[in-house]
Amino acid sequence: MSRFDGKTAVITGASSGIGASCARKFVAEGARVVVAARSAEPLQRLVDELGADVAHAVPTDVSRLDACERLVEEAMSRFETIDILVNNAGHNWRGPFEELPMDSMVQMLDVNLRGPMMLTKLVLPYMRARDTGTIVNVASIAGRLPLDGEAIYSATKFALRIFSFAVAEELRNTKVRISVVSPGPVETNFLLDESIIEAVPPLVFSQPMSTADEIADLVLASACDGARERTKPVFGAKMATLGYLVPGLRKIMVPFYERKGEREKKKYIARHSR
Numbered sequence: 001m002s003r004f005d006g007k008t009a010v011i012t013g014a015s016s017g018i019g020a021s022c023a024r025k026f027v028a029e030g031a032r033v034v035v036a037a038r039s040a041e042p043l044q045r046l047v048d049e050l051g052a053d054v055a056h057a058v059p060t061d062v063s064r065l066d067a068c069e070r071l072v073e074e075a076m077s078r079f080e081t082i083d084i085l086v087n088n089a090g091h092n093w094r095g096p097f098e099e100l101p102m103d104s105m106v107q108m109l110d111v112n113l114r115g116p117m118m119l120t121k122l123v124l125p126y127m128r129a130r131d132t133g134t135i136v137n138v139a140s141i142a143g144r145l146p147l148d149g150e151a152i153y154s155a156t157k158f159a160l161r162i163f164s165f166a167v168a169e170e171l172r173n174t175k176v177r178i179s180v181v182s183p184g185p186v187e188t189n190f191l192l193d194e195s196i197i198e199a200v201p202p203l204v205f206s207q208p209m210s211t212a213d214e215i216a217d218l219v220l221a222s223a224c225d226g227a228r229e230r231t232k233p234v235f236g237a238k239m240a241t242l243g244y245l246v247p248g249l250r251k252i253m254v255p256f257y258e259r260k261g262e263r264e265k266k267k268y269i270a271r272h273s274r
Helices: 017-028 040-050 065-079 102-130 151-170 202-206 212-225 234-245 247-272
Strands: 008-012 032-037 055-059 084-087 133-138 176-183 229-232
Touching: 008 017, 008 065, 008 102, 017 032, 017 040, 017 084, 017 212, 032 040, 032 065, 040 055, 055 065, 065 102, 084 102, 084 212, 102 133, 102 151, 102 176, 133 151, 133 212, 151 176, 176 212, 202 247, 212 229, 229 234
Parallel strands: 008 032, 008 084, 032 055, 084 133, 133 176, 176 229
Antiparallel strands: none
């Protein structure tokens, strides 16, 4: 018997990368999935790949309350239950805070934080009614350490972790669980698209690169056992937390990791420009 037989998972940011990988893995383990993202075409291709009997696409802008409400309503109408919610949709705009366009700042706040909050609030009544369910929020190691050039992104991921932990405490006497998955750099277009890679801080490249499948594995494990948080790479997460807790140590650590990251970034660009 598979881990998710008969379960329904709603997955945001599912048009590519971690979200699409989660959808494939959930279906492979017996679940039905409702996949959401702003772009309809890649969602439909994913449904065609997985099969309309186990997958349903709902184009969704998670920054809008009406779109989030429609997503939950369609999931309930199509599969009659929501057992798992994966808040994976994310947005980033890199660069100095003073140069950040105001609309990009608002979009990061809406997609990375407000969207997961709204969807969590919308699905909780269904989960509480059955006293079962798991919400997995995809945060980031960037939410553990102030990151130059990613002030708003880091802030949203920090806030998403704390929100998750706080609501999990409120639900401690129920069988509804909230987990956090905090990856470091992941080899997807979210990080490595040619149009944005130059703006990615060297510090990001100082950590081992994970694949979308590896992070999806953490999401599925969390959906299964409701663990408080999973991170990858584990050492990178510990160093980020240490740097946050001991600012003096961060001043020593960051220049070393920036030099290492700059070397790795140049190697990566050289490999992928051939």
